[in-house]
Amino acid sequence: MIGIVYITAGSMQNASEIARELVSRRLAACVNMFPIFSVYRWNEQIEEQNEIALLVKTDSSRLDEIIETVRFLHTYELPAIEFWEVKGEQEYLDWVHVNSS
Template sequence: MKNASEIARELVSRRLAACVNMFPISSIYRWNEQIAEQNVIAMFVKTDSSCLNEIIEVVKSLHTYDLPAIEFWEIEGEQEYLDWVHVNSS
């Protein structure tokens, strides 16, 4: 959780994200041809797509994993909220 909080604070302080939500989850995955299971923190980074490359750089530089899972989805939503995300992450 400490590393996730550090990453989230850095993204918000640099205005690369308007908000970051963190959720504890259990993950089962294959790594180095072994099946692993670990409790991890999933982070939902609410941002504008113009920040994606910078976010990738920040996450990779601060994350403790060799290969952090960084995925992006385009979203639709209530326009006033999406405007707030845009203003606060660019």
């Protein structure tokens, strides 16, 4: 199954480090990064922060390795790591599968 792993990072530097590692290890075919503004509860406080969102295109068989890699490289105590199954144009999905296997 092909999907997107959604991750947030506190800086472009950390996001880029994670993205490069995932792609270089063939855990992801591609990673898109863009700035976001987040509002969330942490330690019973409402927090507001600029972050970088990563959309990691991958095969679900790589998810455990992605989680392990992200937890090792991430600067957050508890990084957001979510997997979303996607459907799409088959030739593109095949490309994702080949390049993340």
